[in-house]
Amino acid sequence: MKFSVSDTPIDVAAARQAVADRSCGALVVFEGWIRDHNEGQEVERLEYEVYRPVAVKEGERIIDEAVERFGVSNALCIHREGLLELGEVAVLVCVSSPHRGEAFDACRYIIDQAKTRLPIWKKEHYVSGVSEWVNCEHCAAAGHAHGETPHD
Amino acid sequence: MKFSVSDTPIDVAAARQAVADRSCGALVVFEGWIRDHNEGQEVERLEYEVYRPVAVKEGERIIDEAVERFGVSNALCIHREGLLELGEVAVLVCVSSPHRGEAFDACRYIIDQAKTRLPIWKKEHYVSGVSEWVNCEHCAAAGHAHGETPHD
């Protein structure tokens, strides 16, 4: 399974090992962490809702696209679901390849696409006691066409 | 020490931990591994010679440049020295940042610059018994001006 959803902490070392390959000279890893703030509010914890049937299918498709487009050897992505604490890994992408250029490009492609195409939502719970579904930063502006400019 | 040279195996998990930061939402890691082949020859092991006084000074400079240019929060780079076996980590770059774009750019900048500016040389020992100092791939072509097009 190249794309998976996990309701327990992501084992980064195991994932890295899973893409290790003696024909590869490069590994690029991206980790998305739970930050202690977002748009001026202090975050206490975060909750991810994932609609697995579509997320997994579309996640696998994104990885296949990256492998085909950039010619990397191995790629995987794991996304968390449920309640996460500060500092936890929310999403992990690992890509290995003979050379580094493709590995960087493929890793970035996968996380950019994952953020705009997968049915995953986050609800931030603030220190103030309030909680809120988070739209991507740029969507707040009315009429923003999603997917044109991937962003955090 | 943001840049360091190690004559023992690189502890990837510890390095990752060293750049962890609750104000950061993104970590990008690059690992360079010893491949089992290079330009058609089967590699058995590899030896890095490092001139530490200049490598460390210039390595720190590269990291400072990356932090200033891309505005990332934390960055480090560790390079191995001495004899390495297949599959070992030869070089590690870790960059953390509030958002992912800068982290990707800074990580790539650091490894690109490290490969062209640091006094580090590798000698490959082939299965055939022969060993050879390795020039970067593109330098073989006479007159190649180094540093213009960073590459693996």
Add this chain to the structure above:
Amino acid sequence: MKVRVRYFALFREQTGCSAEAVEWPGGTAAELFQQMAAKHAGLTAEAAALVAVNDEMASWESTLSDGDEVLFFPPVAGG
């Protein structure tokens, strides 16, 4: 025709409902959303919302068939 509609995250909270059966004359996914927005006062269209039909991502312009399960996804925010 009959379709099944499912709401996720913000849309579920806006409608107060996670799934419902809908009887309607037929049309596109966008038209169905408009009809549901007329029914549920809180449900508001978002430029970045996505739609899936029978667990496959779909276009808002795709025409629905009898028996389809239509998933309304508010703007996604993974990672």
Add this chain to the structure above:
Amino acid sequence: MKVRVRYFALFREQTGCSAEAVEWPGGTAAELFQQMAAKHAGLTAEAAALVAVNDEMASWESTLSDGDEVLFFPPVAGG
């Protein structure tokens, strides 16, 4: 004037020497390299070679001073 010259990796193997003291009339780092290449038959100039003076990266066009330690780096290949 007197300078100290150090050779690394391939250059050390080409000259069979890791360091030597050199007495010469003075000039640029590039000129010193040419003189050393004339002395050591095996030492060949490489477009991608680098030079450092007193442990700081330098330009091939920099003028050397008496007592400098000049480091000749063959094309680097880290990572």
